[in-house]
């Protein structure tokens with residue numbers, strides 16, 4: 029029963045990704061699906077992996093470490109607010125391949141330090157608080173370009189793109205301007221000579237709008253796994 033439900037939801041999400049991409053004249057293959065597995069069981073993760081999902085997103089380091097010990101062959105993306113004292117654990121996990129949520133200079137320096145110690149260059153995205161919501165982490169849009177310029181000095185941090193979390197609204201059309209602003213920010217940064225290829229934007233409630241606007245990664249939890257307490 030469980031696997032049937034997961035499969036049905038996955039088929040549904042993939043169809044919607046394809047349709048949204050089509051509306052924007054894009055290919056579905058340009059959009060990476062990150063299955064947000066926070067609060068979901070190992071069994072569900074394994075079942076989704078069997079169905080062909082390659083990337084899983086977690087937002088708490090402790091939960092990620094516990095799951096990682098019990099699983100093999102999983103590629104993780106870290107998507108939550110990252111405390112500096114937890115960076116070392118992520119850097120030791122070779123299969124943690126992207127941090128979506130770089131949101132401060134001190135964190136950037138800590139990632140650089142631990143990446144160097146672990147002889148790796150860590151791919152990261154800059155989280156931008158486009159909506160200006162006080163309860164959200166992320167850089168202010170107007171501070172982002174200066175951050176990108178300064179980050180060039182961090183040899184063990186590979187800045188690959190931008191990420192944002194839109195406010196939850198009933199009608200996702202309302203957050204289209206948020207996504208558009210992130211795209212514009214990337215264009216402004218590109219005009220200064222810094223090409224950031226990835227745009228991580230869109231969750232269960234708003235991923236279709238995000239794809240229409242140019243998302244290259246969508247982070248989907250509930251839409252794939254079902255309700256978290258299920």
Ligand SMILES: *Cc1c(COP(=O)(O)O)cnc(C)c1O
Pocket residue numbers: 064066087107108193231232233247248249250251
């Ligand atoms: C939980 C979470 C998601 C997934 O949210 P859903 O609404 O369940 O799809 C995406 N991104 C971040 C940063 C999250 O914390």
